[in-house]
Amino acid sequence: MIFAELSLRLNDVGYKNWLKAGYFLLKLRDGLQGFVTNEMRSFHQKLSRNNAVLRRGQRCPNYCKPRGNQAYMPRGQADVPGPERCDAAALLNLINFCDHFSFVNQHKVREVIKSRNELMHSCEMRVSSEWLCQYERKIKDLVLELKHIPEVAVAGREISEMLSVDWSVQVPGVDSTDGLDYEMLDPTQISQVESELLRESLQELRLQIEGQGPFTEQDLTDLHRLRDFLKSNKDLEGRFQAELLEVETLEYQLKQPGDGETEEQALEEDTDDVPQKKMKIKN
Known part of the structure; x- marks a missing residue:
């Protein structure tokens, strides 16, 4: 039966909290992508203006290679072509390590990175309601820091709205809808969030072992x-x-x-x- 197994998994409060935390991360990613794209374009234009070779439209002859954290991206994403293809971890690491983003409160960025790593390294795929509340506060602190960015502001509203939605799935013929007075999330949306989060967890673990x-x-x-x-x-x-x-x-x-x-x-x-x-x- 469609979504029957998902419905059973959502009976586990810890697992449901894990999915909610993952949803917050996906929304933050969506809000940051356009911002990072514009800022990196501005950053590269500034570099070009300050470099005579690049200003003349010539290719740099030195074939420079980044060292240490000058690569900015976490493992597995160094070759991603642009911010629109990056996950939240890559965007947050870029903002944290690249001096161009020094105008952003780095403590708030690092707090979200720390919680994100705890989330993705939760091998049992469960987090407590207390942890989720603290994580939500850190996300909102960062969103408030970047509230002047329209996409980030939208992400913040969507995160707040999602907290009032019931993360349950009703199975036709099994669950009853009598007496429900709250909005329920589309099960297809929950399933998509689950797939993205599980896929990212699997990739994280695989890269950790391989690297x-x-x-x-x-x-x-x-x-x-x-x-x-x-x-x-x-x-x-x-x-x-x-x-x-x-x-x-x-x-x-x-x-x-x-x-x-x-x-x-x-x-x-x-x-x-x-x-x-x-x-x-x-x-």
């Missing part, structure tokens, strides 16, 4: 938990077939013999339990 070299038991546990969650919900399993295949491929790579380890040793250690020692991803 950090030696990984920990907790990394594997988180990966298995997210995989099992997707596979235990048939609607999500069907929607995330490609991502689940990537997870299975990554798991296979993780089980390959590490440096200085023979295949026989690897086979002896290949049990159903999570490995107790650190391993390295083999290219």
